[in-house]
Amino acid sequence: MKELVAICAFAAAVALLPLVVNSGFVLNLVIMTLYATLLGQAWNILAGFGGQFSFGHAVFFGTGAYAAAVLQVRFGWNAWAALAAAVVLGGAVGAFIGALSFRYGLRGSYFALVTLAFAEVFRVLANTFDFTGAGVGLMIPLGTSAADFQFASSAGFLYVILGFTLAAFGVTLWLKHSRYGAWLQAVRDNEESAAALGVDVFRVKLGAIMISAALMAAGGVFYVQYFHYIDPHIAYGPAVSVEALLAPIVGGMGTSFGPLLGAVVLHALGEFTRNLMGDAPGVSLVIYGAVLVAMVTFLPRGIIGAFAARRPARRVPRA
Amino acid sequence: MLEFSILFPSVLNGLTTGAVYALIALGLTLIYGVLHIINFAHGAALMIALYGVYFLHLTLGLDPYVSLPVMVPAMFVLGYGLQRLVIGRASHGKDENILLVTLGLAMVMENLALFLWRSDTRTVETPYTFSTVNIAGAMIAVPKLAAFAGALVAAAVLLVLVSRTDLGRAIRAIAKERQGAKLVGIDVEHVFAMSFGIGLACLGAAACFLLPAYYVNPLVGNGFILIAFTIVVLGGMGSFAGALAGGLIIGVVESVGGLWLGESLGQIGIFLIFIVVLLFRPQGLFGART
Amino acid sequence: MLEARNLSISFGGLKAVEDVSLSVPGGSIVSLIGPNGAGKSTLFGLISGFLKPDAGQIAFLGEDITGLAPHLVCRRGLTRTFQIVQPFAAQTVRENIAVGAHLHHRARREALARAQAVAERVGLAPELDKLAVNLTIAGRKRLELARALAAEPRLLLLDEVLAGLNPNEVGEMLPVIRAIRDSGITVLLIEHVMQAVMALAEYTWVLNNGRLIAEGRPAEIANDPKVIEAYLGHGTAERLRAASAHA
Numbered sequence: 037m038k039e040l041v042a043i044c045a046f047a048a049a050v051a052l053l054p055l056v057v058n059s060g061f062v063l064n065l066v067i068m069t070l071y072a073t074l075l076g077q078a079w080n081i082l083a084g085f086g087g088q089f090s091f092g093h094a095v096f097f098g099t100g101a102y103a104a105a106v107l108q109v110r111f112g113w114n115a116w117a118a119l120a121a122a123v124v125l126g127g128a129v130g131a132f133i134g135a136l137s138f139r140y141g142l143r144g145s146y147f148a149l150v151t152l153a154f155a156e157v158f159r160v161l162a163n164t165f166d167f168t169g170a171g172v173g174l175m176i177p178l179g180t181s182a183a184d185f186q187f188a189s190s191a192g193f194l195y196v197i198l199g200f201t202l203a204a205f206g207v208t209l210w211l212k213h214s215r216y217g218a219w220l221q222a223v224r225d226n227e228e229s230a231a232a233l234g235v236d237v238f239r240v241k242l243g244a245i246m247i248s249a250a251l252m253a254a255g256g257v258f259y260v261q262y263f264h265y266i267d268p269h270i271a272y273g274p275a276v277s278v279e280a281l282l283a284p285i286v287g288g289m290g291t292s293f294g295p296l297l298g299a300v301v302l303h304a305l306g307e308f309t310r311n312l313m314g315d316a317p318g319v320s321l322v323i324y325g326a327v328l329v330a331m332v333t334f335l336p337r338g339i340i341g342a343f344a345a346r347r348p349a350r351r352v353p354r355a
Numbered sequence: 356m357l358e359f360s361i362l363f364p365s366v367l368n369g370l371t372t373g374a375v376y377a378l379i380a381l382g383l384t385l386i387y388g389v390l391h392i393i394n395f396a397h398g399a400a401l402m403i404a405l406y407g408v409y410f411l412h413l414t415l416g417l418d419p420y421v422s423l424p425v426m427v428p429a430m431f432v433l434g435y436g437l438q439r440l441v442i443g444r445a446s447h448g449k450d451e452n453i454l455l456v457t458l459g460l461a462m463v464m465e466n467l468a469l470f471l472w473r474s475d476t477r478t479v480e481t482p483y484t485f486s487t488v489n490i491a492g493a494m495i496a497v498p499k500l501a502a503f504a505g506a507l508v509a510a511a512v513l514l515v516l517v518s519r520t521d522l523g524r525a526i527r528a529i530a531k532e533r534q535g536a537k538l539v540g541i542d543v544e545h546v547f548a549m550s551f552g553i554g555l556a557c558l559g560a561a562a563c564f565l566l567p568a569y570y571v572n573p574l575v576g577n578g579f580i581l582i583a584f585t586i587v588v589l590g591g592m593g594s595f596a597g598a599l600a601g602g603l604i605i606g607v608v609e610s611v612g613g614l615w616l617g618e619s620l621g622q623i624g625i626f627l628i629f630i631v632v633l634l635f636r637p638q639g640l641f642g643a644r645t
Numbered sequence: 646m647l648e649a650r651n652l653s654i655s656f657g658g659l660k661a662v663e664d665v666s667l668s669v670p671g672g673s674i675v676s677l678i679g680p681n682g683a684g685k686s687t688l689f690g691l692i693s694g695f696l697k698p699d700a701g702q703i704a705f706l707g708e709d710i711t712g713l714a715p716h717l718v719c720r721r722g723l724t725r726t727f728q729i730v731q732p733f734a735a736q737t738v739r740e741n742i743a744v745g746a747h748l749h750h751r752a753r754r755e756a757l758a759r760a761q762a763v764a765e766r767v768g769l770a771p772e773l774d775k776l777a778v779n780l781t782i783a784g785r786k787r788l789e790l791a792r793a794l795a796a797e798p799r800l801l802l803l804d805e806v807l808a809g810l811n812p813n814e815v816g817e818m819l820p821v822i823r824a825i826r827d828s829g830i831t832v833l834l835i836e837h838v839m840q841a842v843m844a845l846a847e848y849t850w851v852l853n854n855g856r857l858i859a860e861g862r863p864a865e866i867a868n869d870p871k872v873i874e875a876y877l878g879h880g881t882a883e884r885l886r887a888a889s890a891h892a
Contacts, residue, residue, distance in 0.1 A: 089451045094564045138755035140634040144450040145393040149584055150633050153626045156581055198586070215747045215756065222744040232693065232727070233796050234719035234748040274577065278462065285455065290735075318469030318573070325462025332455045333445035 039292055043205050044298070048197050054191035063190040069303045070197045071258060075276065076283030077204035078235055078294030079249035083281070084210050085290030086244040087224030091148040092155030093252055093280040095133065098271030100126045100253025101260045102162060105174040110167060115185030119257045127246045134245035152277070158271035161309020162252075173267025176260055177181050185261045193262055200254050201296075207247060208292045220244055221290075252280065260267030282324055297339055302327070364493035365610045371499035372609050373606020374506035379579055380598040381513055381584035382557030388593030389530045389550040391450075392442070397459035397583055398576025400462035400555050404430050404562035405571035406468060412479045412566075419479060419563045420501065434555030439548040443641065459574070468573035476572040484567055498567035505564040509557060510599050516553070517595070521567035526550055582609075584628035591639030600640065647800055652691055652701035661687045663855040664701075669800065669833055674826045674845045676834040676863070679852035680876050685835045686728050688852065689802050693725040694718040706799065711890055720748065722799035726789040726806055730833070732777035738764060739773045741788055745795030746779050763795045767821050777860040783814045789794070790821075800831045807838045843867075851875065 053066060054106025075097070103122035107113040111123070133154055137147055160166045164281050176314050179186035187193055188225045211217030219240050222230040231237050270276070305327070306320040313319050371490055379401060405605040411417040417425070437460065441547035445456040461593045525546045529536040537543050569575075586605050589599025605625055613621030632639060654662050664686045669675055679737060690696040692703055695713040695826040696774050702711045713721075715784050724745075731740050742760035743753075750756045764770050767787045767800055777788060786806050803822070807839055815838055822845055836842050842849060843863050851859040851866060852873040859866055866872050873885065881889050 065498060089454065091454070136630075136634060144635055145454050146637070148451070148454055149393065149581075150630055151590075153581060153585075153629045153633075155625045157630075158624055160626070161617055164617075164620050180751065213753050215751050218740070218744055218753070218756070220745055221736065222733055225735055226731045227693070228715075229727065229731045229733065229792070230720060230744065231695075232716040232725055233745045233792060234716050235744070236716050236726075241458030278458070281455075316470055317474065321465050321466035322470065325459045325464075325466065328459030328462065329441065329445065329456050332452050332459065333441075336452065 039209060042293070043209075043328070047198065047202055050194065051210075053196060053344075054189075055226065060190055063194060065303065065307070066189060067194050067197055067262070069299050070194075070201050071262075072253065072279060072283055072299040072303065073296045074201050074204055074255045074258070075198065075252065075280040076287070076299055077201065077208065078248045078255065079252070079280040080289060080291075080295050081204075081207065081211065082244050082248035083289070084294065085208075085217065085224065086220050086241060086248075086283055088143070088241060088245070089281075090146050090245075090277075091281075092151030092153070092277050093248075094272050094274070094276035095155040095158050096126045096130055096249035096252035097256040097259070097276045097280075098155070098158055098162065098268075099129045099249075100256030101271045102168055102174075102256075104257040105176060105262045105266050106168060108176060109174050114183070115261060116183075119166040119254070120186065122257045122326075123250045123253050126256070127250040129253075130246040130249025131242060131299045133249075134242045137207070138241045138245075144233040152274075155272045155277060157273075158180075159268045162268040162271060169267070171268065173265060173270075178264060193258075196261075197258055199252075200258060203254075204251055205292065207251070212292070216240070216243065223275070258335060278324075282328060284338070286327060286338060288340030288344075291326045291340045294338050294340050360403060360492065360613070361614065364495070365614050366607055367490060367493050367495055368499065369607035369610030370505040370603055371495065371606070372610065373603040374503040375561055375602075376579075376582055376586055376606055377599045377602020378506040378509050378557055378561040378564070380422065380583045380590070380602050381510055381595060382554035382561075383511070383583050384589050384590070384593060384595060384598040385517075385526075385550055385557070386554040387587060389526050390438075390547050392446075392453050392457065392551075393450075393584070393612075394551075394554070395454055395580070396460040396464065397457075397554075397558070398578070398580035399461040400430070400433070400576070400640065401558045401562060401565075401579055402571065402573060403433070403464055403575035404555075404558045405566055405569075407559070408562045408566045409477055409479060409571055412481075418481055419566050423560060423563045426563055427556045428559075429561030430562075431552040431556040435548045435552035437507055437555075439544065440553035442551070443547060445543060465573050465576065471575065474572055474574070476541065476570050478570045481567055484573060498564075502564035502568060505560065506599075506602075509593065510557075511559050512556070513553070516596055522546070522549060581629065582625055584626050585632075588629060588632050588637070589639050591641035594639070594641040597639055597641035646662075646706060647692070647833070649688075649692060650702045650704075652688065652698050652703065654687065654691060654696060654699050655707055657839060660855050662691065665852070665855075665857050666701075667857070667860070668849050670819075670848075671799075671831050672826070672829065673847045674834065675725075676836055676842050676846035676849040678836060678842060678849055678854060678866075679841075679858075681889065682854075682856040683852040684855040684876075687855075689725055689804055689813045689835065692718075693723060693802060719796060719798075722797075723802070724793040724798035724800075725802035726793050726804050726810070729803040730789045730790055734778040735776070737774050737776055738769055738780070738784075738788055738791075741777050741832045742769075742791045742795045745792040748796045755860075759797060760791075764792050766794070766824070767791045768817065772809050782809045785820075786810065787821075794825065794830075798830060800833065801825065802874075803832060803834045805835050805837060807836060807841050810841075811836075815841060822851045829849055839867075 079093050100122040103125045107118040108115055126268040137150055142150055163171050180188040182192060209210060219235045222235055223237050223240050226239050282302060283295045283298030286301055288294030305323060308324055309320050381396050383394060386392055396443040404426060408419050408422050411422045412419060442456055446453050483497045486497045488497055488500055517526060525541050528541060529543055529546055586598055586601040590601030608624050609621055650666050652662055666689060676705045679685055681804060691698050694713050697712045702709060705721060706754040710718055739757060742763050746756040746759040750759055764773050765789055769787050769791055771783055790806055802857050806819055819841060821833060846863050849863050849866055850857055851872050856874060858871050859869045
């Protein structure tokens with residue numbers, strides 16, 4: 037399959053990078069781009085493939101991040117074990133929110149808003165309780181051992197985030213070639229028709245949000261291990277939710293490479309802007325916001341969609 | 356805790372805050388009722404309006420209440436322009452697209468403010484900022500009382516506008532039956548833009564009433580967004596009376612909730628109400644079941 | 646095969662379907678006709694699980710399916726199409742049909758292969774790689790039919806599958822529907838195109854204002870004054886008879 041080849045090429049290129057490049061700056065940029073890709077891939081599964089747009093995806097990210105932080109700091113868990121628990125917990129939160137929302141038929145804007153509300157609820161909760169560090173947040177002690185999911189050099193982190201994005205690519209490929217994926221995309225395109233063809237719409241949507249949530253949680257764990265710090269605003273605030281949706285929308289929703297392409301474009305744009313305008317606050321986000329508006333207006337199927345061979349022709353008039 | 360002397364001022368404060376919330380939500384209700392747009396940029400637009408009032412005060416010495424005749428039309432123009440030139444163009448008909456466009460606009464507005472005016476919190480001081488009035492033993496700040504009165508007046512004006520004027524009739528026609536409205540010759544694009552403009556004009560008024568009792572920084576809008584949505588949903592999408600009632604209810608819930616659970620946890624009550632209403636009674640208190 | 650007994654449903658104050666009973670024998674093509682707004686699609690909705698009846702029961706293949714969710718009804722072997730076609734617009738014809746095929750075939754490759762086979766049966770083979778949104782109305786109707794067929798139903802409910810087609814296209818579809826019956830699938834059609842009803846259906850029910858007003862062989866029904874009145878208005882039957890008496 038062409039896509040598999042492309043993914044392998046991508047994996048190889050990234051894997052070889054630390055051997056060729058010594059600059060911490062470049063490595064960090066690639067790491068952050070892949071991190072954004074992961075978040076985008078997670079969002080893309082629920083929105084691009086499943087048609088459910090979440091505006092509060094941070095709720096899963098924050099759960100993963102806090103799970104990892106709390107388990108390590110308060111209970112002395114090993115970081116990798118904490119990762120596993122965090123991913124499972126993320127999926128469980130996904131199941132909870134999904135079950136409630138989909139059981140009661142929330143779709144479109146209402147679903148988007150409800151996810152935002154949940155993110156805010158979690159933010160306030162994290163901000164209140166001491167065991168999550170309240171407003172001050174939690175710090176993960178610095179380490180250098182891979183066994184602790186800490187690395188002396190960036191290369192270690194690069195390989196981990198690469199591993200996560202490859203896992204997400206795996207999920208995406210599976211969605212494109214499996215019965216479940218066909219059902220999910222059918223639900224996205226027309227729920228009623230899907231139901232009439234035997235698709236259990238509720239179960240399918242629930243599966244998608246759980247998978248999406250688990251991947252976001254993994255992103256949250258990575259964040260904590262890389263930056264050693266988490267607080268309620270970072271974990272559950274709008275920044276992560278927006279970051280998750282920007283890349284797929286720019287790159288192309290419902291495609292495998294959309295999130296990666298979008299993340300690359302956005303980070304390149306961000307760097308370019310920073311070179312031009314220095315580190316003035318808010319500038320890159322202004323640009324991102326403008327890009328979002330522009331994409332939705334002119335290129336709703338993203339960059340990939342603009343180049344796709346399939347362009348719907350003008351509608352043939354009824355006989 | 357349930358002592359009258361503690362509860363009563365809390366409820367009164369809640370009502371005054373709630374009235375401003377209602378004013379913010381009224382604009383959102385109009386925009387939703389007519390355009391079926393859930394305007395994600397509402398909070399950011401409020402923030403812009405607050406900065407407008409702030410700078411009018413800073414540079415021209417204009418008292419916030421005096422700024423009303425400036426801010427309301429200015430925000431109207433902003434709203435009209437945004438809908439006509441940006442949002443209208445982007446709406447390929449899909450709900451989610453519009454949500455994303457308004458989100459993008461919010462990002463642009465917030466971060467432009469951040470870039471231009473940094474993240475410092477700013478307030479205005481007026482001669483009456485700290486004066487209070489004694490209502491049956493509760494000390495209520497004058498700016499908040501003014502806000503309460505202003506919100507009621509604005510709601511009344513809006514109601515008259517929608518029920519008595521030609522524009523109002525057109526708005527109601529489009530809200531009920533878009534295609535039909537087009538067929539009878541109503542300039543739908545224009546009415547959409549007018550509605551969005553009025554919605555933002557409400558924010559202009561709200562900002563004039565809010566700033567004396569509150570503050571502004573680039574991220575202040577975020578705090579209001581979910582609250583405004585909660586009110587719109589609680590009151591029943593598209594119902595003005597509902598938005599007003601909803602606003603007052605939410606204001607009181609926040610205030611009394613804060614008594615029991617502390618400031619930050621008290622806010623949770625609002626979000627939980629939002630979730631519960633969306634799940635179990637999506638038509639709100641006053642809306643009709645679709 | 647299908648037994649509906651005393652089905653009723655109201656929306657607000659409106660009785661959309663009132664006390665309707667019918668029995669579909671296996672291996673036949675039967676039809677449901679009636680003027681617009683008679684409640685035919687509503688009845689389909691009740692049978693296929695999209696609507697829950699206020700009263701009455703539905704039994705399919707001897708088992709009670711009243712109130713069962715649509716996807717479960719489909720899994721039992723009862724599939725329906727929609728009056729206003731609802732394709733998976735962003736997907737190709739092949740992918741569209743494959744969704745139906747997946748009901749009984751888990752592997753992707755197999756589902757796609759079966760989709761091809763079904764497309765050939767209904768004459769959609771040349772359009773397999775086109776996006777559903779690019780098809781003509783006739784193509785979309787066939788796609789709607791093909792998708793439902795791919796789910797390998799025992800009973801197929803077709804909701805105005807011929808509406809919007811020109812006479813040529815209708816002519817092309819008739820043998821397709823007959824072939825479906827010949828392959829062992831029972832077909833219940835809602836149709837307005839009388840030529841098709843006459844040509845295809847062995848038995849027909851007539852609905853008006855939510856109630857069953859007549860049933861029988863299509864040729865007999867056509868002369869039933871109640872049916873004529875339902876379509877052409879009160880007193881028409883009299884006037885027609887008077888006119889032909891004079892002529």
